[in-house]
Amino acid sequence: MLKSFVSRIATVSAAALTFSTAAYALSCDEIMNMVNVNVPVHIVVQTMEDSGSRFTADDIRCLQRQNAPDQVLDTARSNSGAAEEPEPERPQERRDSREDDRRDREMLGESRRDRRSDAYDELPEDGDEGGPVTECDREIENARDRLRARKPLAASKILFDVLEGGQCPDQTTKAHYYLARTLYEMEMYHSAQHYFMQVVRRGPANRYFKHALPKLVAIARFTGDNSELMRIVHRIPPEEYPRQAKNHLYYLMGVRLYERDELSDARRYFGQISTRSELYLRSKYFEGVIFNQQGRLRSAVQAFRDVIRDADGVELENERAIQEVSDLTDLSLLNVARVYYGIQRFDESSRYYSMVPRDSTYWPEALFEQAWSTFMQNDLNHTLGLLLTVNSPFYSDNEFLPEADVLRALTFFNLCEYDDVSEQLLSFEGEMGPIADELREFVERYRGQGRRDLHDQAYDEYFGERTLASVLPESLFVRFLRNKDLASLVRHIDIMSAEEELIEDQKALWRDTVGAHLRTVIAEDRQSYKLRAGRLLLREADAIQSQVTDLLGQSEIIRFEVVSARRADYTYRMSNPEMNDGFQGLELDFATSVDFIYWPFNGEFWQDELGYYRYTEQGSCR
Numbered sequence: 001m002l003k004s005f006v007s008r009i010a011t012v013s014a015a016a017l018t019f020s021t022a023a024y025a026l027s028c029d030e031i032m033n034m035v036n037v038n039v040p041v042h043i044v045v046q047t048m049e050d051s052g053s054r055f056t057a058d059d060i061r062c063l064q065r066q067n068a069p070d071q072v073l074d075t076a077r078s079n080s081g082a083a084e085e086p087e088p089e090r091p092q093e094r095r096d097s098r099e100d101d102r103r104d105r106e107m108l109g110e111s112r113r114d115r116r117s118d119a120y121d122e123l124p125e126d127g128d129e130g131g132p133v134t135e136c137d138r139e140i141e142n143a144r145d146r147l148r149a150r151k152p153l154a155a156s157k158i159l160f161d162v163l164e165g166g167q168c169p170d171q172t173t174k175a176h177y178y179l180a181r182t183l184y185e186m187e188m189y190h191s192a193q194h195y196f197m198q199v200v201r202r203g204p205a206n207r208y209f210k211h212a213l214p215k216l217v218a219i220a221r222f223t224g225d226n227s228e229l230m231r232i233v234h235r236i237p238p239e240e241y242p243r244q245a246k247n248h249l250y251y252l253m254g255v256r257l258y259e260r261d262e263l264s265d266a267r268r269y270f271g272q273i274s275t276r277s278e279l280y281l282r283s284k285y286f287e288g289v290i291f292n293q294q295g296r297l298r299s300a301v302q303a304f305r306d307v308i309r310d311a312d313g314v315e316l317e318n319e320r321a322i323q324e325v326s327d328l329t330d331l332s333l334l335n336v337a338r339v340y341y342g343i344q345r346f347d348e349s350s351r352y353y354s355m356v357p358r359d360s361t362y363w364p365e366a367l368f369e370q371a372w373s374t375f376m377q378n379d380l381n382h383t384l385g386l387l388l389t390v391n392s393p394f395y396s397d398n399e400f401l402p403e404a405d406v407l408r409a410l411t412f413f414n415l416c417e418y419d420d421v422s423e424q425l426l427s428f429e430g431e432m433g434p435i436a437d438e439l440r441e442f443v444e445r446y447r448g449q450g451r452r453d454l455h456d457q458a459y460d461e462y463f464g465e466r467t468l469a470s471v472l473p474e475s476l477f478v479r480f481l482r483n484k485d486l487a488s489l490v491r492h493i494d495i496m497s498a499e500e501e502l503i504e505d506q507k508a509l510w511r512d513t514v515g516a517h518l519r520t521v522i523a524e525d526r527q528s529y530k531l532r533a534g535r536l537l538l539r540e541a542d543a544i545q546s547q548v549t550d551l552l553g554q555s556e557i558i559r560f561e562v563v564s565a566r567r568a569d570y571t572y573r574m575s576n577p578e579m580n581d582g583f584q585g586l587e588l589d590f591a592t593s594v595d596f597i598y599w600p601f602n603g604e605f606w607q608d609e610l611g612y613y614r615y616t617e618q619g620s621c622r
Contacts, residue, residue: 027059028059028062028063028066029062029491029494031044031048031063031068031072031076032063032066032068032494035068035069035072041069041071041072044069044071044072045071045072045075048072048075048076048079054079055076055077055079059076060073060076060077063076134168135167136162136167136168136170136171137171139158139161139162139168140158140159140162140171140174140175140178142158143155143156143158143159143162143178143182144178146158147178147181147182147185150185152181152182152183152185152186153182153186153506153510155178155182156179156182156183156186156510156514157509157510157513157514159175159178159179159182160179160513160514160517161513162175163175163176163179164517173198173199173202173206173208174208176195176198176199177195177196177199177208177211177212179195180192180193180194180195180196180198180199180212180215181215183195183518184196184215184219186502188499188502188518189219189222189223189495189499190219190223190492190495190496190499190522190525191499191518191521191522192215192219193216193219193228194521194525196212196213196215196216196219197216197228197232199212200212200213200216200232201232204236204237204240209240210240210242211242213236213241213242213245213249214242214244214245216228216229216245217229217244217245217248217249220248221248223488223491223492223495224484224487224488224491224492225488225489225491225492226252226488227485227488227489227529227532229248229249229252230252230255230256233249233252233253233256234253234256236249238250238253247273247274247277247279248279250269250270250272250273250283251269251270251273251279251282251283253266253269254266254267254269254270254273254283254286255286257269258286258289258290263290263293263294266286266290267286267287267290270283270284270286270287270290271283271287278314278321280310281307281310281311281314281325281328282328284303284306284307284310285303285304285307285328285331285332287303288300288301288302288303288304288307288332288335289335291303292335292339297339297342297343300335300339301336301339304332304333304335304336304339305332305336307328307329307332308329308332308333311325311326311328311329326360326361327360327361327362330356330357330360330361330362330363330366331362333352333353333355333356333366334352334353334356334362334365334366334369336352337349337350337351337352337353337366337369337370337373338369340352341369341372341373344376346373346374346376346377347373347377349370349373350370350373350374350377353366353367353369353370353373354366354370364389364390364398364399364401365399365401367386367387367389367390368386368387368390368401368403368404368407370386371383371386371387371390371404371407372407374386375407375410375411378414380411380414380415383407383411384408384411384412387404387407387408387411390404391404391405391408398474398475398478399475399478400473400475400476400478400479400544402428402432402547402548402551403547403551405424405427405428406425406428406551406554406555406558408424409421409424409425409428409555409558410558412424413558413561413562413565416565418562418565418566421558421559421562422559422562425555425558425559426559428551428555429552429555429556432548432551432552433552434471435471435472435473435476435548436545436548436549436552438470438471438472439472439541439542439544439545439548440545440549442458442461442538442541443538443541443542443545445458446458446534446538452531452535453531455530455531455534455535455538456527456530456531456533456534457534458534458535458537458538459530459531459533459534459537460530460534462477462480462537463490463533463537476544479540479544480537480540480541483536483540485536486533486536486537486540489529489532489533489536490533492529493526493529493530493533496522496525496526496529499518499522500519500522503515503518503519
């Protein structure tokens, strides 16, 4: 009965890329992502308060623009560094108010000042290119001059006309590159990505390749979405990786090979990432996962310990990077604990689980898995205490851990408290049965090759305008979005919508020509991105449905075991009537350690008590 649980916990996870959105400095987009997937407003507010974020006037304007609920706006204002009410955002200020954009440029080592003063001096086509100067050359040179003069809007119109006219087929790649550069400077990153991809797909032989590919990497880092790069990275010879993009491309190749189960080759790519790269810790984490899958447990533990050790020496420039390193450190602790659990060294496993900080994204998961370690050591009261924290209101809305209910019932079973076991399992089945049914029906609607083209509809069912009634708890959507690939696609789709709004803010001459074309590009790409997101969502839903169905099956088995145990207990009592009154009048001494002061639990949770609960259950076993 324990087999599925043991194997689940003993499996080291490659979850470095499936981080959750836990307590850290929240951006406007991250807050609105929670609102848009119908996370209850009080949970959004609690998350904002717990994050310790100081919201800027730009953050508040962004929330106002996206029609955030009043409670969310009030919370942002109360945690603002400025006392005054932010002024309404003017259309021309839209781009300057994107805090996330600023953070990502800092992560790339680019400040706005750097980009405005230097970016225009790095245009690769400057100088004599040889051959006769054509009208097309003059038009593109004119666009370059406008770009240097910091007039990307005018430059994009010239380049768009060159492409639309169809008179310059030999200059298409050049025009695509420059159009992408103008859109990049306008901070229309998805549209810029579209045209940079046109250049990169022409291969390393074209002269713009080495300039376009680093820009694609920069955009992927801003959006958090590597899906476009993952589709082409294996076609690019490593010797052609531009210097600025080498580490990122090595990393993506490592991930791709890992997903194809080519573990040794994947580790070779991860091993080429510079120790000075922000991707170094991720690569070491993946090395630990690979070593574990290869059965090299000592090497796996050492790799995870390297992540924990080296995290202190990493120079971090923004909150997003700080949170990512913190998550990697905590995941490494979890995975060392899982390795020890897998070899049944449960005391060491518990020690590493207890090292995960209380403010970690993964603390509830660490408590749950530690509960399994204490269960295997027969420390059942400690197990029940850990599970009490996991099931507390502090985590129940954000942590979907149905296994915790089954482990709790199993613990009471081992204490022979059969009434508690039956009550808990019937409640569990009543709650989880409808969830499993809805997930099963959802996955079945889109199963099969003939339904793959409808996966965008699967995305819309839960992330579009949700019109269907659903029994899925909000904690399950939090779990869906802990798949970083899915979360990044959701964010990228939101970026597309923001670009459409930006297009609408422009003058008619540009909006109805260049803008109209970009709206078509965005609409087509949105469909493609929704298909990808829908497939990831279906994969997550199918895995969770299988897990919940398995737990429901185990619940039925435990209830059957309860009936058998009760029958055996009844037979024993009938055979030994003198035992029935054996404990009457006996005063039990619930002695505790002199090192601690114990207070009885009255049903009210306090945050500073979480993780310290212990039961004093004596059990009814005879």
